[in-house]
Amino acid sequence: MTDRRPTAFSDVTDERLRTLFDEESYxxxxHVVTTVLLALxxxxxxxVEGEPGAGKTELAKVLAAGFDAxxxxxxxxxxxxxxxxxYEWNYTKQLLAVQASDDDASVFSEEFLLERPLLRALRGGSPPPVLLIDEVDRADEEFEALLLEVLSDFQVSVPELGTIRAETPPIVVITSxxxxxxxxxxxxxxxxxxVSPPSFEKERAILERKVPALDGAVATELCAMAKRLREEPLRKPPGAAETIDWARAVAALRAENDDPLTPEEIHETLGCLLKEVEDVERVDESLLETLVEAAADARAEVTP
Amino acid sequence: MNPDGANRDDRSSNGQDRGVTVPDVPAFRAARDHVRDELVRFVRALRRADVAVPANAGPTAARALVEVGFDDEATARTALRACLISDAEDMSTFDRKFSEFWRRLTAGLDLDGPAPRWDDGPEGTLAPMHENATDDEPETNASETADHPDADPETNPVAASATLDAVVADSEPDVDADTVERSWVSPTGRRTRVSESVGIGPVDWLATAFDKLTRGLATLRGRRWRPGDERADVRRSLRSSIGTGGTIVSLPRRDREPDAVRAVWFVDVSRSVLDTIDRSFLLGTLRRARTEWRDCRIVLFDESARDVSEAFDESTAAAALDALDRAETEWGGGTRIGESLADFLADTPGAFDRRTVVFVVSDGLETGDADALEGALAPLSRRTAGIVWLNPLAVASKYEPRADGMASALPFIDGLFAFGGPNDLAEVGRQLRRHGLGGRIGYEYDPRRGVSEARRNDV
Incomplete structure (x- = not known):
């Protein structure tokens, strides 16, 4: 059992965290707020686990920006x-130092140490950094073992230097x-x-914050179509990130136009939402018609 | 845990460790003990439900509860979920158990003090709160909590009303068969039967249990690679060589990850077994094995063996049922396990290889020569990945393998398990997944062994 380490965020409140997320448009x-609050x-x-594009990586970025870390x-x-x-040793520098020096000074000192992300995070200043270990499931199982000491004790053992321990643990976000x-x-x-795929309402709120240039009714149409598409057996169902891309593309193409989306516009911009050619091909005339209907229904609910 | 027991000393020291002033008043202590007890029970109940709760999760969960407080159920649920589970697939189990945990927790935090409850026992089952419960009642009530397919049909109408077709058929049941009327005694309300229409529970239980068994058994190579010994991993070697200036100092190796099963089922269809076993469960299991595993043969035997694999390929459950019925009518009599196995081994030597797992479903009541059984099992154990013996009699908590056939077989089999319902199948899968065929597995390591039949079904 490891000792509890002092954290820099032990006094963070629920309200503070919600404000932070609001400020960062996240x-x-x-349940996300509560879990992050507990982690802090x-x-x-x-x-953090979930489908690609669900906002896992963004969470770490938001925390870093919010805490100015x-x-x-x-x-x-x-x-x-x-x-x-x-970490690794700067072999070239060590070699030069050995050749140039007459004394027996060690070449295994701070001067020759190259910090890599994990070590840099442990030696971070104040406020402590946010360490994002992204897509850890892509790494080998051996690498996971390497993380264990870092994650439980927030320390790293460098044989030549000793144990390097974080004075204040960083915020660690691991995504998979x-x-x-x-x-x-x-x-x-x-x-x-x-992190589950966003609901219709949540996705709409995301678009409202992330793509403010897009008309609200059009954003509603996009969310309704994204929701409908997720019901299809797609190879890569769109995440919130793809919906944001789509919304940005539509906003850029339409400028101030707030008319309902046409089937042509939808078809031409679908590549921003669907990232597999088989998925794009699945959207035939029939499905396109269904999407347009879903969009129209959603628009009818939000427009007076 | 006894609230007045020896744990009190370390409780106060814990409070000091955290630098928190802990009120030392009886009401506070009682509440604190209650929370701790319920949390421990909750963690145990989750583990019993096959949720992989990390070993250090309990203290973390307690700290999380302190941080978020007890005012809001949703917040507490989120906090405990973050601490106690680490797999999204366990969320539904967690949510199901949490409701009971929360109800008990909040009931015990009433100003009147912890509500009375019956003894939950050390197994960690979350016995429901029951106002009128007395110490001698839990067995009865728990057995009536028919949330389980193995329960006695008389007390659990689920088992009684679920038809054989519903259990065996796995392809698009008709609309009427989608729902069954299930009823049970409400564990928290009136002691009268209540009922509702729900989906067919037993099929789901069997499917879940069978999935667990499959995951524990995979011996055939799939398409995915994993670190191993089979062949050199050139790509990783080249990548790692970049860090050493192009010199390959270590040669990572890899092999195919096993994800499929090859198995042979020997099923004893003598009268003694068929009278003991739930035939619908047996047929459902065999049918799933035949359809879901990559290579599976099914052999029925009593005095001789007969390969009926193709009967289980039929699209209807009736064909499988007919095969079992034919076997019984043709042979139904004594059991000659050894001779049947030896004959089949001699006739079809190609049915076994080092990746084949052999299942024997039998009560082990050998009427033939016990030496013949040893003679058949010895080469089988050498030539196959392992032998798993499923014995319907081992469901009994005091079962011991003393029958001649069973005692003779023990040295050659990898594990002897109970075989009475989906929970037993899930237990086989759990042990295989955790310890493998060569590990210490068997009915004796079944955590449900020794607990009452009611709790065995509940967990």
Whole structure:
């Protein structure tokens, strides 16, 4: 059992967090607010799972911006090693130092240490940084083992230097798309947050904040169509991020026009929403007609 | 946990550790103990329901509750969910159990003090609060809480009213078959039967249990790669060599991740077994094994063996039922397990290889020669991935494998399990997933063993 470490966010309140999300235009459900609040107060890493485009990465960015903290991002991929994530020695500099120096000064000192994201996050200043370990399921299982010491004790052991410990733990957000199961050891060190695809109302609120240039009725149409499309057996169902892209594209194309979307406009911009050619091809005339109907119904509900 | 027990000392020290002034008044202590007790019970109940609750989750959950308070159920639910589960698939189980936990927790925090309750036992089952419950009642009430397909048909009309077709058929039941009338005694209200129409529970239970079994058994290679020993992983080798200036200092290896099952089911259809086992459950299991596993053979036997795999390929449950009926009428008599296995082994040697898992469904009451059984199982255990023996008699909490056939078979089998309902199947899957075929598995490691039949069904 690890000791509780002092956190810089133990006095964060629910209201403060909601205000922060509002200021950063991040639409967060109650369960997201509560879970993030707990992660901050308890000083535990937050493991966020959910479909791609559900706003997992954005959550870390928003926290960093809201707390005016540095965002340290570690993008995971297959083959990610400790050298890429933790630290490595500057071999070239060490070699030059050995050749140029007459004394026996060690070349394993701070001077020759290259910080990588994890170490940088642990040595961050005040306020402590937000460490985003993105798509951890893409990394190998061996890499997960490397994270264990960092996540439980917020420290790293460098054999030549000793243990480097964070004075104040960073905010840690780990995201996973669930392409593989994570180890129990990793999961038990984290609080768990599952981000579901946004509801119609939530998606509408997101568009209102993220794409203010878009007319409200048109945004409603887009959300209704995105919702309808998610009911189809798509290879890659659109997430909130795709809906935002779509809304931005439509806003850029239409300027001030707030007329209902035409089938042609929908068809021409669908590529912003659907990222698989099979999904785009699935939208035939019949489905397009259904989408237009869904959009019209939604518009009728919000316009007097 | 006894609220007045020895834990009181460390409670006060905990409070000091956190630098919080803890009121040392009896009412506060009682409330604190109540919260702690309920939380421990809740965690145990989740684990019993096969939710992988991390080992250190309890203290974290307690701290989370302190942070968010007890005013709002939704907030507390979110807080505990963040701490206690780590898999989105467990959310529905969590939500189901949480309602009961919250009701008990808040009832106990009334100003009048913790509400009376019967003993929940150390297993952590969340026994419902019951105003009129007395110490001698839980067994009866729990057995009547027919939220389980294995319950006695007389007390659980689900089991009684679910038709064999409903259990066996897995393809688009007709509209009428979509719902069954289920009824049970309300655990919290009047002691009268209530009823409602719901989806067919037993099919869902069996499907869930069977999925767990499948996940625990996969021996055949799938398409996905994982770190392993089969062949060199060139891509990872090249990537890692970048960090060492192009020199390959280590050679990562990989192999295919197993995700499919090859199995042979030997099913004892002697009268003694058929009288004991729930035939609809047996047929449902075999039918799923045949349709969902990549390679599965089904062999019925009593005095000789007969491969009836193709009967289970029929689109209707009736064909499978006919096969079982034919087997019984043709052979129904004694059980010669050893000779049946030996004959089948000799006739179809190609049915087994190192990736084949052999299931034997039998009560082990061998009427033939026990040496013949040993002689058949010995080569089978050498040539296959493992032998799992499913015994309908092992459902009994005091069961011991003392029958001649069973005792002779024990040295050659990897695990002996109870086989009475979907929960037993799920338990096999759980143990296999956790410990593997070569691990310490079997009915003796079943956490439900020793608990009452009612709780066994409940958990």
């Amino acid at each position: 639409v967060a459900d109650d 107060r308890l000083g535990k890493p937050l493991l 540095e965002l340290v991002r570690l993008q995971c991929y297959e083959g990610l090693t400790a050298e890429n994530a933790l 798309n669930r392409t593989r199961a994570l180890s129990d050891a990793l999961k038990r060190r984290c609080l768990f947050l599952h």
